Amino acid sequence: MPMSSPFGCSRREDDDMYSVRVSLPRVYRLRPETKEVGMRPNREQMLMEVAHVVARRGTCSRLQVGAVVSRNGRILVTGYNGAPAGMPHCKHPDDQEPCHEAVHAEENCIAYAARYGISLEGGEMDTTDSPCYLCSRLIINAGIRKVRYQRLYRVTEGLKLLSAAGVEHWQFAGMFPA
Ligand SMILES: [Zn+2]
Ligand SMILES: [Zn+2]
Secondary structure (H helix, E strand, O other): OOOOOOOOOOOHHHHHHHOOOOOOOHHHOOEOOOOEOOOOOOHHHHHHHHHHHHHOOOOOOOOOOEEEEEEOOEEEEEEEOEOOOOOOOOOOOOOOOOOOOOEOHHHHHHHHHHHHOOOOOOOEEEEEEOOOHHHHHHHHHOOOOEEEEEEOOOOOHHHHHHHHOOOEEEEOOOOOOO
């Protein structure tokens, strides 16, 4: 059974196409029958949820990744992975080779910030997948101070680099409270 949008804005018939695969638990939803708000997601849960929504825009056929950079819980930029703007979407029929075409979600956050003059200094990044080494280099030099990720990428060189540079990072486990 498809999960409905945690934002309560999707029509029933849209659920299959647009539902958020990783959705907030039912306790966080408004309950219109009783007019109760119920529990609210905390900021970290909200930001990770947004990262997962953004990931749905990803155009690489290997993996959809989303990232959000925020400061004080307010979103500054978002990004998802895909070929550079204007280029054809990448395709990986055999699914074996690593993707060399897609700009990573984290890179796109930083590129967008540069394009529109948004400082990420002191920001926090929420990303669906732990950053690779190249993205971690950019995260450090963009002044981002904290990184939360949900899925651990098999190569952890990026996380080691973040640690060495003093950027806090941890695996987010708050999406599915027991
Ligand atoms: Zn790709
Ligand atoms: Zn990367």
